[in-house]
Amino acid sequence: MEGGTRRQFLTAAGVAGVGTTIGHDALAPAVARAAADRRSSATVPFHGRHQAGIATPSQEHIQFAALDVVSDAARDLESLLRAMSDAAVRLTEARPVGPLQTGTAPPVDTGEAVGLGASRLTITFGLGPAVFDRGRFGLARRRPGPLVDLPAFRGDALRPGLCGGDIAIQACAEDQQVAFHAVHDLIRLASPLAVPRWSLAGFGRTLNTRGPATPRNLMGFKDGTANIMSQDAGALSRYVWAGAPESPRWMHGGSYMVVRRVAMLLANWDSIGLDQQEQTFGRHKLSGAPLGERSEYAPLDPSKLPPGSHARLASPQLNAGERILRRGYSFADGVDRSGAAVAGGQLFICFQRDPRRQFIPIQRRLAANDLLGEHTQHVGSAIFACPPGAARGGFVGDRLFR
Amino acid sequence: MEGGTRRQFLTAAGVAGVGTTIGHDALAPAVARAAADRRSSATVPFHGRHQAGIATPSQEHIQFAALDVVSDAARDLESLLRAMSDAAVRLTEARPVGPLQTGTAPPVDTGEAVGLGASRLTITFGLGPAVFDRGRFGLARRRPGPLVDLPAFRGDALRPGLCGGDIAIQACAEDQQVAFHAVHDLIRLASPLAVPRWSLAGFGRTLNTRGPATPRNLMGFKDGTANIMSQDAGALSRYVWAGAPESPRWMHGGSYMVVRRVAMLLANWDSIGLDQQEQTFGRHKLSGAPLGERSEYAPLDPSKLPPGSHARLASPQLNAGERILRRGYSFADGVDRSGAAVAGGQLFICFQRDPRRQFIPIQRRLAANDLLGEHTQHVGSAIFACPPGAARGGFVGDRLFR
Numbered sequence: 005m006e007g008g009t010r011r012q013f014l015t016a017a018g019v020a021g022v023g024t025t026i027g028h029d030a031l032a033p034a035v036a037r038a039a040a041d042r043r044s045s046a047t048v049p050f051h052g053r054h055q056a057g058i059a060t061p062s063q064e065h066i067q068f069a070a071l072d073v074v075s076d077a078a079r080d081l082e083s084l085l086r087a088m089s090d091a092a093v094r095l096t097e098a099r100p101v102g103p104l105q106t107g108t109a110p111p112v113d114t115g116e117a118v119g120l121g122a123s124r125l126t127i128t129f130g131l132g133p134a135v136f137d138r139g140r141f142g143l144a145r146r147r148p149g150p151l152v153d154l155p156a157f158r159g160d161a162l163r164p165g166l167c168g169g170d171i172a173i174q175a176c177a178e179d180q181q182v183a184f185h186a187v188h189d190l191i192r193l194a195s196p197l198a199v200p201r202w203s204l205a206g207f208g209r210t211l212n213t214r215g216p217a218t219p220r221n222l223m224g225f226k227d228g229t230a231n232i233m234s235q236d237a238g239a240l241s242r243y244v245w246a247g248a249p250e251s252p253r254w255m256h257g258g259s260y261m262v263v264r265r266v267a268m269l270l271a272n273w274d275s276i277g278l279d280q281q282e283q284t285f286g287r288h289k290l291s292g293a294p295l296g297e298r299s300e301y302a303p304l305d306p307s308k309l310p311p312g313s314h315a316r317l318a319s320p321q322l323n324a325g326e327r328i329l330r331r332g333y334s335f336a337d338g339v340d341r342s343g344a345a346v347a348g349g350q351l352f353i354c355f356q357r358d359p360r361r362q363f364i365p366i367q368r369r370l371a372a373n374d375l376l377g378e379h380t381q382h383v384g385s386a387i388f389a390c391p392p393g394a395a396r397g398g399f400v401g402d403r404l405f406r
Numbered sequence: 407m408e409g410g411t412r413r414q415f416l417t418a419a420g421v422a423g424v425g426t427t428i429g430h431d432a433l434a435p436a437v438a439r440a441a442a443d444r445r446s447s448a449t450v451p452f453h454g455r456h457q458a459g460i461a462t463p464s465q466e467h468i469q470f471a472a473l474d475v476v477s478d479a480a481r482d483l484e485s486l487l488r489a490m491s492d493a494a495v496r497l498t499e500a501r502p503v504g505p506l507q508t509g510t511a512p513p514v515d516t517g518e519a520v521g522l523g524a525s526r527l528t529i530t531f532g533l534g535p536a537v538f539d540r541g542r543f544g545l546a547r548r549r550p551g552p553l554v555d556l557p558a559f560r561g562d563a564l565r566p567g568l569c570g571g572d573i574a575i576q577a578c579a580e581d582q583q584v585a586f587h588a589v590h591d592l593i594r595l596a597s598p599l600a601v602p603r604w605s606l607a608g609f610g611r612t613l614n615t616r617g618p619a620t621p622r623n624l625m626g627f628k629d630g631t632a633n634i635m636s637q638d639a640g641a642l643s644r645y646v647w648a649g650a651p652e653s654p655r656w657m658h659g660g661s662y663m664v665v666r667r668v669a670m671l672l673a674n675w676d677s678i679g680l681d682q683q684e685q686t687f688g689r690h691k692l693s694g695a696p697l698g699e700r701s702e703y704a705p706l707d708p709s710k711l712p713p714g715s716h717a718r719l720a721s722p723q724l725n726a727g728e729r730i731l732r733r734g735y736s737f738a739d740g741v742d743r744s745g746a747a748v749a750g751g752q753l754f755i756c757f758q759r760d761p762r763r764q765f766i767p768i769q770r771r772l773a774a775n776d777l778l779g780e781h782t783q784h785v786g787s788a789i790f791a792c793p794p795g796a797a798r799g800g801f802v803g804d805r806l807f808r
Binding site: 064069114115184191202203204205208223277279280281290346347 | 469626745
């Protein structure tokens with residue numbers, strides 16, 4: 005019946021015709037629904053060499069959560085990770101994580117995604133540095149070198165409740181409710197072995213695949229023009245996937261994720277001139293081109309950009325050739341403490357082979373000199389080792405216990 | 407060029423075929439983008455007899471904000487409302503609210519929606535009771551009878567910072583960034599005459615038009631089955647649009663909006679049995695049917711439902727035949743204070759002809775007896791008079807000043 009209903013709306017979309025601008029009439033919502041439905045049926049497999057949600061072309065929405073493990077038994081951590089992977093397989097196939105018809109018992113799946121498609125849901129797991137603490141799970145010897153604790157950066161305004169965590173869950177989907185449901189139910193399944201520490205919903209992704217238009221951040225600038233693109237296997241292998249010699253075998257094919265919750269001081273930003281905004285980013289606002297250039301994808305020459313501009317300081321040329329794969333999302337956050345603007349920012353997420361060579365030195369340079377720092381505040385911070393993808397029958401992180 | 411690019415992706419969508427389930431391959435993101443693009447081109451006109459965003463079929467996303475007017479001059483309020491309507495016209499047509507290329511001056515439009523379509527954006531304005539306070543704007547005599555201050559309800563846990571406001575902005579769209587941008591720029595244009603008081607983003611709407619599937623709230627239950635549907639002109643006229651004798655002429659064709667920010671105590675809710683959940687709502691969770699029935703749209707017989715069930719207490723039969731038009735959205739809110747679950751809830755929004763006969767008595771009955779009250783907490787509350795729609799050249803609320 006679900007299938008039949010879907011077909012009706014796809015037909016409605018067909019009637020409207022491809023490329024037609026739809027006005028305000030009875031058909032418009034049906035077309036919108038049909039389009040939404042087509043997006044909603046797409047799936048991304050959970051299993052594979054790499055975890056999905058890293059090089060996967062970004063979806064429109066994210067729900068992120070960091071959990072703390074309450075138990076100190078390695079066996080508990082292992083069974084927790086296995087249970088979470090098993091649930092993730094079901095979730096990414098748009099199946100409930102467990103029975104819905106449970107009589108006097110609580111439903112195992114909470115139900116808010118019943119009837120919704122997979123919506124390209126990906127679930128990416130990570131392990132925080134504290135998992136490898138001495139005397140905890142007995143995993144201290146297996147801690148990857150690149151999984152360092154992040155140093156303090158100049159200007160950091162971190163709130164402990166928005167930082168750290170033992171297990172990261174990054175759920176991305178084309179439908180916010182699908183992403184919310186995934187995190188909701190994974191946290192529930194993890195209880196009482198783990199409890200949620202912080203969580204954030206986001207929208208409006210950073211570009212990581214060539215598309216018709218680069219999305220913009222809440223400051224109005226294109227975001228992702230110079231990003232590592234998901235089609236660029238060479239760059240992914242060089243800059244993103246963990247391997248020898250830095251990483252232990254159990255991490256090969258994985259990646260290291262850094263997450264920063266960056267509040268944008270929008271009232272402040274909105275009050276400066278366009279030229280000052282462009283000097284700050286080092287790019288033109290409308291086209292996204294490097295300052296003085298006309299095309300968004302024109303090569304960036306750092307020597308022609310203002311010394312403190314973001315694009316210059318973040319460029320590979322100034323960072324020993326290093327790059328990172330960014331996968332950020334915007335978030336709305338009520339009203340600004342200034343009382344003069346909406347509050348919002350970016351959940352900055354990046355993946356890399358070794359944060360010691362990539363995020364940390366890049367961020368150190370930005371924190372010291374970036375003009376953008378006057379308009380942003382880093383309030384949350386975390387780092388995670390994201391193991392390689394799971395094979396069928398396995399689970400994310402399984403090699404850690406062998 | 408934008409058009410050309412769009413066509414490419416619509417072609418990509420066509421290649422995949424209608425009704426095909428798309429697997430994980432290079433095409434999937436292109437199809438998702440094409441579908442998103444088709445949704446994004448749809449527009450809903452701002453002008454009309456009624457404001458858009460009330461009976462309009464609900465979009466997927468909302469950004470809501472309440473503002474306080476700083477000035478006490480009626481002339482300022484009038485010019486503020488005019489400026490906001492003028493900007494809303496541009497926004498709903500996917501045009502920037504003002505110049506983007508401003509040299510040394512700040513851009514008038516903040517730019518984050520450049521390149522995005524209208525995405526069925528609607529902007530609905532409302533006026534809070536304090537606008538009609540004696541000695542303020544000189545409008546006390548024009549206060550509509552139905553625009554009463556909401557009474558305290560049993561169990562209210564209101565936080566002042568999340569309540570009230572002089573001007574409501576309800577921005578709904580198929581794209582969260584489009585809705586955010588609208589509120590961002592309207593708040594900016596209102597400065598310094600008005601400042602934002604509270605704001606909230608939401609997703610996963612309440613059903614208000616017959617569609618292939620009724621959306622679910624974060625408790626997993628269908629939401630909107632018995633709602634007033636946007637096609638039902640008779641019910642809209644009887645229950646939603648303001649008119650004589652209760653409302654003054656300047657409000658005829660408008661409506662009264664009640665907004666409640668309802669936190670769901672999800673850890674608590676998720677821990678009770680399915681049967682208890684169903685007894686609480688008075689409906690079956692999966693089908694949405696009234697308890698004991700099989701079809702979602704089966705007529706609801708309150709005498710067959712548990713006395714404290716939500717569906718029974720909210721039914722027209724128990725409320726002197728009264729109904730309201732609901733237009734709620736779910737929201738995610740970090741981690742629950744219990745520390746055991748994601749936090750979330752519903753931004754409950756309803757429209758009606760007279761809250762004194764509709765929302766207030768219905769909510770009084772629910773607050774006193776509703777089993778759902780054990781799992782929810784009302785933390786925010788506001789009421790607004792939404793004037794009729796503006797004619798071309800006019801603005802929302804213009805008749806108030808004649």
